[in-house]
Amino acid sequence: MNANDSTAYGAVPEEAVGLDLNDHTAMDDYQTIGEPLVDNAKMSARDVNVFYADKHAIMDVSLDIGENQVLAMIGPSGCGKSTFLRSLNRMNDIIPICRVSGNIALDGEDIYASNQDTVLLRARVGMVFQKPNPFPKSIYENVAYGPRIHGLAHSKAEMDEIVEQSLRRASLWDEVKDVLDKPGTGLSGGQQQRLCIARAIAVSPEVILMDEPCSALDPIATARIEELIDELKERFTIAIVTHSMQQAARVSQRTAYFHLGKLIEVGDTKQIFTMPRHELTENYITGRFG
Amino acid sequence: MSKETFRNTELIQASLKKRYAREKRFQLYGQLAVLAGFAFLFILLFDIVSKGTPAFTQKYLLVDVHFSADKLGVAPGAGEEELSRANYSGVIKASLREMFPDVSSRSDKRRLYRMVSIGAEYDLRDQVLSDPGLIGQRKDVWLLAHSEAASYLKGQVSRESPEAERRVKDVQMDWLDQLRDDGRTRSAFNTLFFLEGDSREPELAGIRAALQGSFFTLLVTFLLAFPVGVFAAVYLEEFAPRNRITDLIEININNLAAVPSIVFGLLGLAVFINFFELPRSAPLVGGIVLSLMTLPTIIITSRAAIQAVSPSIREAALGVGASKLQTVFHHVLPVAMPGILTGSIIGMAQALGESAPLLMIGMVAFIMDSPASVTDPATVLPVQIFLWADSPERGFTEKTSAAIMVLMGFLILMNALAIYLRKRFETK
Ligand SMILES: Nc1ncnc2c1ncn2[C@@H]1O[C@H](COP(=O)(O)OP(=O)(O)OP(=O)(O)O)[C@@H](O)[C@H]1O
Numbered sequence: 001m002n003a004n005d006s007t008a009y010g011a012v013p014e015e016a017v018g019l020d021l022n023d024h025t026a027m028d029d030y031q032t033i034g035e036p037l038v039d040n041a042k043m044s045a046r047d048v049n050v051f052y053a054d055k056h057a058i059m060d061v062s063l064d065i066g067e068n069q070v071l072a073m074i075g076p077s078g079c080g081k082s083t084f085l086r087s088l089n090r091m092n093d094i095i096p097i098c099r100v101s102g103n104i105a106l107d108g109e110d111i112y113a114s115n116q117d118t119v120l121l122r123a124r125v126g127m128v129f130q131k132p133n134p135f136p137k138s139i140y141e142n143v144a145y146g147p148r149i150h151g152l153a154h155s156k157a158e159m160d161e162i163v164e165q166s167l168r169r170a171s172l173w174d175e176v177k178d179v180l181d182k183p184g185t186g187l188s189g190g191q192q193q194r195l196c197i198a199r200a201i202a203v204s205p206e207v208i209l210m211d212e213p214c215s216a217l218d219p220i221a222t223a224r225i226e227e228l229i230d231e232l233k234e235r236f237t238i239a240i241v242t243h244s245m246q247q248a249a250r251v252s253q254r255t256a257y258f259h260l261g262k263l264i265e266v267g268d269t270k271q272i273f274t275m276p277r278h279e280l281t282e283n284y285i286t287g288r289f290g
Numbered sequence: 291m292s293k294e295t296f297r298n299t300e301l302i303q304a305s306l307k308k309r310y311a312r313e314k315r316f317q318l319y320g321q322l323a324v325l326a327g328f329a330f331l332f333i334l335l336f337d338i339v340s341k342g343t344p345a346f347t348q349k350y351l352l353v354d355v356h357f358s359a360d361k362l363g364v365a366p367g368a369g370e371e372e373l374s375r376a377n378y379s380g381v382i383k384a385s386l387r388e389m390f391p392d393v394s395s396r397s398d399k400r401r402l403y404r405m406v407s408i409g410a411e412y413d414l415r416d417q418v419l420s421d422p423g424l425i426g427q428r429k430d431v432w433l434l435a436h437s438e439a440a441s442y443l444k445g446q447v448s449r450e451s452p453e454a455e456r457r458v459k460d461v462q463m464d465w466l467d468q469l470r471d472d473g474r475t476r477s478a479f480n481t482l483f484f485l486e487g488d489s490r491e492p493e494l495a496g497i498r499a500a501l502q503g504s505f506f507t508l509l510v511t512f513l514l515a516f517p518v519g520v521f522a523a524v525y526l527e528e529f530a531p532r533n534r535i536t537d538l539i540e541i542n543i544n545n546l547a548a549v550p551s552i553v554f555g556l557l558g559l560a561v562f563i564n565f566f567e568l569p570r571s572a573p574l575v576g577g578i579v580l581s582l583m584t585l586p587t588i589i590i591t592s593r594a595a596i597q598a599v600s601p602s603i604r605e606a607a608l609g610v611g612a613s614k615l616q617t618v619f620h621h622v623l624p625v626a627m628p629g630i631l632t633g634s635i636i637g638m639a640q641a642l643g644e645s646a647p648l649l650m651i652g653m654v655a656f657i658m659d660s661p662a663s664v665t666d667p668a669t670v671l672p673v674q675i676f677l678w679a680d681s682p683e684r685g686f687t688e689k690t691s692a693a694i695m696v697l698m699g700f701l702i703l704m705n706a707l708a709i710y711l712r713k714r715f716e717t718k
């Protein structure tokens with residue numbers, strides 16, 4: 001969309017909340033607009049704050065991810081989308097200076113509780129990264145690794161079954177079924193990303209977190225992965241970070257807009273894209289800001 | 291405006307000349323420096339190779355040996371026992387006298403005998419033992435030449451130099467010339483050099499014992515330093531918390547890499563030999579000392595290799611629910627391994643060339659027999675070189691250079707392996 005598009009500009013609803021970007025006092029105790037909470041929450045975050053040493057990267061974010069839904073997270077670069085996503089499966093734990101406070105629950109259980117095992121958590125909440133990162137091992141081994149370390153297959157046949165299933169669901173099977181022993185790093189970027197998705201779903205997680213999974217891909221590969229996400233939501237709950245408004249609009253049911261560490265607005269994807277209530281959201285999706 | 295632009299162009303053009311000249315000059319200095327470095331290297335290599343190459347050939351003299359029972363001092367039908375103790379040196383001396391009947395004075399006779407190596411006696415003994423029928427017969431036998439005679443035959447001493455200053459005297463040269471003219475001298479590849487241990491006689495001295503000593507020492511070094519170094523690196527890099535203590539450890543490891551190696555030798559002497567009473571001169575202690583020395587190298591390079599592993603692989607592994615240990619052992623270490631191996635090989639190459647700390651723990655003994663285990667007294671290649679370099683005989687000078695050539699051969703081999711591993715790592 002064009003920034004000067006008068007129709008888009010004119011479509012701003014009357015009740016849009018005006019806000020001065022430079023007025024930080026106005027932002028301090030900001031209340032998210034929209035419906036951050038849902039009834040059938042698979043994961044729920046409450047008053048989450050994330051710090052990198054002194055840097056306050058996420059501020060008082062409360063947000064639910066509905067079961068078997070796709071939640072898209074959008075916002076300008078550096079606003080904390082990845083940070084929030086990574087706190088959902090405690091991937092931030094590996095960054096020594098990172099601290100998370102607040103409450104994040106999976107099926108009502110606090111994932112930051114002291115008795116929560118990160119290995120189990122990450123088996124239940126899988127992740128697909130921005131840059132395809134297959135292991136420098138065979139395609140088969142890439143997919144089989146998760147199930148193997150978790151002891152999900154009891155025989156070679158069972159493992160073969162899991163590998164085939166996962167690759168099929170990631171719609172990669174037909175392309176690689178004859179080269180399963182070739183290194184996963186030898187595939188094309190789009191194939192690698194689908195391999196990473198297959199690897200993530202091979203351990204049958206309940207939630208899949210995707211951080212800009214298509215940013216390194218061409219439109220055709222992107223379209224395939226979007227199709228895939230649409231199918232995957234039947235079985236999994238998905239949270240996806242994306243910089244593409246169209247992608248968010250196509251694949252998600254709900255959309256959350258982040259700005260400078262704050263969750264500005266959440267709502268039905270359709271509503272967010274047609275009738276954003278906050279000025280920042282509106283500016284962002286109309287392309288006037290970001 | 292346009293005038294100004296024109297002026298600027300002019301100014302820049304004027305300064306360009308100067309700048310390019312400076313650049314040219316700098317390049318020239320650089321090339322000269324590289325050239326100088328290569329020249330020194332070339333001179334060094336040329337010196338070593340030209341000195342060492344003759345050591346790989348051995349000279350033999352064809353002597354008409356008369357195996358007389360009388361001279362041997364054995365009764366007919368003597369047993370093996372008696373034959374092995376027979377007077378072979380007497381037989382050689384008598385045979386030489388027969389070949390050069392004119393030699394009469396005592397000193398000339400001594401010079402005549404000195405043309406053949408002591409080792410020839412053992413050759414004769416072996417021949418007689420395997421064929422007792424030789425006794426009483428005459429036979430042309432190739433006898434190993436003494437190192438001094440050999441040095442003349444190899445053209446390393448000339449007649450022109452004053453006789454008093456050389457060990458090969460004029461008479462000996464005459465005899466050798468005569469033998470050569472009769473076709474009674476021959477060269478052969480010096481197998482003894484690789485099959486024998488040290489000896490007082492240069493023509494019999496070899497590097498076998500030192501090589502074996504080096505092998506055992508490096509084996510101990512590798513078995514200790516590699517696993518300890520890699521595990522220390524993995525722990526420090528992946529598991530240790532970042533705090534004062536680990537900072538201190540890190541600084542100390544870096545400092546340890548700069549400690550002069552002889553200090554490790556003193557430590558080995560005080561701790562392992564005097565306190566723990568491990569055997570002196572043994573590869574076991576040598577290996578322990580060298581492993582202390584290589585440990586910092588291995589830890590530092592391994593940490594660098596582990597650090598270089600892309601974080602995305604770690605994230606991928608953690609993301610599917612691998613534990614930290616699984617992530618490290620299944621994914622990080624395999625990728626880092628070529629780098630770790632490269633560092634370890636370079637560390638081992640350093641250890642192979644090290645002599646100072648081993649001198650401190652007594653691996654400087656005169657070793658004739660190859661060590662059979664890590665607790666036998668042994669020496670190592672660099673120390674053997676040091677010992678030979680200290681010997682005045684001309685024969686040992688060439689042995690020194692030859693041993694250096696062998697040592698450098700191994701070092702080049704190890705470094706080539708390291709480079710190969712790194713190249714393979716990079717192309718992946
Ligand atoms: N490892 C880190 N150490 C310190 N600060 C970090 C770290 N990772 C992120 N940050 C900071 O946290 C803020 C949020 O970063 P984050 O990566 O979550 O942004 P993002 O919304 O994902 O941006 P992008 O769209 O560019 O990926 C940024 O200001 C960033 O500088």
Ligand SMILES: [Mg+2]
Pocket residue numbers: 081082083211
């Ligand atoms: Mg990001």
